[in-house]
Amino acid sequence: MEQQNSEYDSTKKRREDATDSFEQQAKHTANEFKEEWNKISHSQENKKILAGVLALVVGYFGIHKFILGYNKEGFLQIVLTFMCGIGAIIALIEGILYLTKSDEEFYQTYQIGKKGWF
Secondary structure, eight states: OHHHHHHHHHHHHHHHHHHHHHHHHHHHHHHHHHHHHHHHHHHHHOOHHHHHHHHHHHGGGTHHHHHTTOHHHHHHHHHHHHHHSHHHHHHHHHHHHHHHSOHHHHIIIIIISOOOOO
């Protein structure tokens, strides 16, 4: 009887150790996945080239603002273009600024910092 209890205890201990080891490996793998996901998603979210080219080509319609998620600024750009034409000049300046910034600087300024103008 004592031998059965001893075998049961050792089996239970091995199972608990295996479970703890598996749990630690799963947490480690999840953290690695999370870190890689952050790297991938940041690089895919950067809309610098798209916003810059759209600002240069059809910026007077404010499309580059809508791409970056600035809906109010996009509508204002359209209004400024049709009222006095200054929206096209602003878009040209913004397109040049977007394309001359580094990827990280653009991402931090316009996508994380949400700077709507220039």
